[in-house]
Amino acid sequence: MKYEAVIGLEIHAELKTASKMFCSCPNGFGLEKEPNINICPVCTGQPGTLPVANIEAIKKVIKTALALNCRINDFSKFDRKNYFYPDLPKGYQISQYDKPLSEHGYLEVGDSKVRITRIHLEEDTGKLIHPAGADYSLLDLNRAGVPLMELVTEPDIRSGGEAKKFCQELQLIFRYLGVSDADMEKGQMRCEVNISIRQKGAEKFGTKVEIKNLNSFKVVEKSIDYEIKRQTEALEKGEKIIQETRGWDDAKALTFSQRIKEEAHDYRYFPEPDLPPLNGLLKWAEEIKKELPELPAQRRARFGKEYGLPEADVEALICDPELSEYFEEVSSELNEWAKTAEPKIDVKKSVKLAVNYLTTEIPRIAGLSQNENYNLREKITPENFAEFIKTIAQNVVSSSGAQTVLAEMFKTGADPSHIIKEKDLAQVSNEEELAEKINQVLEENASAVEQYKKGKQNSLMFLVGKVMAATKGKANPQVVTEMLKNRFK
Numbered sequence: 001m002k003y004e005a006v007i008g009l010e011i012h013a014e015l016k017t018a019s020k021m022f023c024s025c026p027n028g029f030g031l032e033k034e035p036n037i038n039i040c041p042v043c044t045g046q047p048g049t050l051p052v053a054n055i056e057a058i059k060k061v062i063k064t065a066l067a068l069n070c071r072i073n074d075f076s077k078f079d080r081k082n083y084f085y086p087d088l089p090k091g092y093q094i095s096q097y098d099k100p101l102s103e104h105g106y107l108e109v110g111d112s113k114v115r116i117t118r119i120h121l122e123e124d125t126g127k128l129i130h131p132a133g134a135d136y137s138l139l140d141l142n143r144a145g146v147p148l149m150e151l152v153t154e155p156d157i158r159s160g161g162e163a164k165k166f167c168q169e170l171q172l173i174f175r176y177l178g179v180s181d182a183d184m185e186k187g188q189m190r191c192e193v194n195i196s197i198r199q200k201g202a203e204k205f206g207t208k209v210e211i212k213n214l215n216s217f218k219v220v221e222k223s224i225d226y227e228i229k230r231q232t233e234a235l236e237k238g239e240k241i242i243q244e245t246r247g248w249d250d251a252k253a254l255t256f257s258q259r260i261k262e263e264a265h266d267y268r269y270f271p272e273p274d275l276p277p278l279n280g281l282l283k284w285a286e287e288i289k290k291e292l293p294e295l296p297a298q299r300r301a302r303f304g305k306e307y308g309l310p311e312a313d314v315e316a317l318i319c320d321p322e323l324s325e326y327f328e329e330v331s332s333e334l335n336e337w338a339k340t341a342e343p344k345i346d347v348k349k350s351v352k353l354a355v356n357y358l359t360t361e362i363p364r365i366a367g368l369s370q371n372e373n374y375n376l377r378e379k380i381t382p383e384n385f386a387e388f389i390k391t392i393a394q395n396v397v398s399s400s401g402a403q404t405v406l407a408e409m410f411k412t413g414a415d416p417s418h419i420i421k422e423k424d425l426a427q428v429s430n431e432e433e434l435a436e437k438i439n440q441v442l443e444e445n446a447s448a449v450e451q452y453k454k455g456k457q458n459s460l461m462f463l464v465g466k467v468m469a470a471t472k473g474k475a476n477p478q479v480v481t482e483m484l485k486n487r488f489k
């Protein structure tokens with residue numbers, strides 16, 4: 001309790017653009033089937049080639065910056081960051097140094113407000129591959145020159161949980177803006193942590209440790225919490241914290257020293273002479289601002305109010321921008337329908353039913369058919385999905401029948417009434433139709449009837465089961481139960 005952690009993050013996100021940052025090679029999002037297919041003389045650093053800046057990438061960074069309450073710099077420029085590494089063919093990276101596109105923003109997550117130091121634009125590097133046992137390494141330049149957005153925060157974070165929430169909200173914002181898919185496992189979003197410990201209330205920071213190569217939100221949280229514990233224990237024992245870079249070992253659930261930091265690197269930054277500086281960005285930003293969509297925080301608040309859903313449901317919907325839009329279309333169909341539906345239906349209940357099917361049943365069915373990367377809209381139209389909810393609300397199908405219908409809709413895209421007819425899944429609620437089967441079951445199970453009359457409640461369930469079996473599962477169990485109870489009165 002004596003200490004507190006001081007944590008800052010550095011986040012890289014690959015931008016979703018058609019082409020790379022400084023050439024016209026396709027931006028393949030890391031999905032290339034072969035190495036070195038999306039390359040050209042520019043992104044492989046051949047002598048005599050010249051870069052041309054991708055205006056869409058610049059726009060996407062400004063869009064992100066506006067969404068994160070940043071100040072846009074009217075004047076910005078690119079700089080060369082010089083260092084040698086085999087995955088960097090030019091011997092320098094085009095980045096931004098003292099005039100980034102934007103600075104001084106913030107993001108509120110729950111009760112905490114994390115200030116954003118800057119967001120700038122640079123190019124990604126290639127990738128080195130080290131085949132097991134080989135005495136050589138391979139170089140893939142598909143990623144070289146992919147537009148990369150770098151976001152740096154102030155050291156405003158105090159725990160692993162807070163850092164995780166911040167990263168998750170950031171990912172969501174990137175997705176809502178359509179600037180990046182930001183999938184951490186695919187390396188589209190990468191996170192580095194700076195962490196130090198100090199006595200509570202102290203102004204001076206402790207010695208800073210960097211944690212690198214964190215490839216999931218969970219690992220961000222776990223590695224930070226581990227470091228807090230490790231550094232606190234070291235301080236308690238009177239040991240000194242060493243300034244170093246550490247990695248995360250997931251199997252052992254601990255951080256380990258990768259290298260001790262020598263002097264800070266001198267990258268000999270200087271303005272990129274092959275690219276003109278960027279002027280008049282503020283005016284452009286005014287235009288871009290008009291294109292900003294509803295952001296996750298706004299949608300979260302609106303969904304809570306408009307649909308009266310519990311927090312967990314709201315979160316399950318808004319964590320996927322596509323899904324939340326889909327849900328809104330379904331919900332508006334249900335609302336329209338409820339105005340005239342006969343028999344009357346509880347629209348709030350139907351909407352809640354839609355949420356349950358969307359957030360639990362659909363992912364389950366997708367998992368069963370090993371089709372996890374599906375586009376729901378392409379599988380089932382919102383109109384058909386609303387239709388499906390109506391059939392349940394009006395007891396046209398039972399809940400088990402509904403599962404069959406939904407799985408079939410997911411597979412074929414057919415509309416629910418068609419499937420119900422085709423597969424003969426309509427639930428029988430008509431008392432006249434059920435009466436005959438009930439008579440038959442009562443005759444065949446006289447002893448169960450006797451036992452029920454003697455007070456054995458289980459016998460009623462047994463008889464309902466018999467009627468269900470006799471109707472091949474098509475009887476409406478609620479109606480059957482009511483009919484049986486009436487008979488015994």
Ligand SMILES: [Zn+2]
Pocket residue numbers: 020023024025038039040041042043044145
């Ligand atoms: Zn290229």
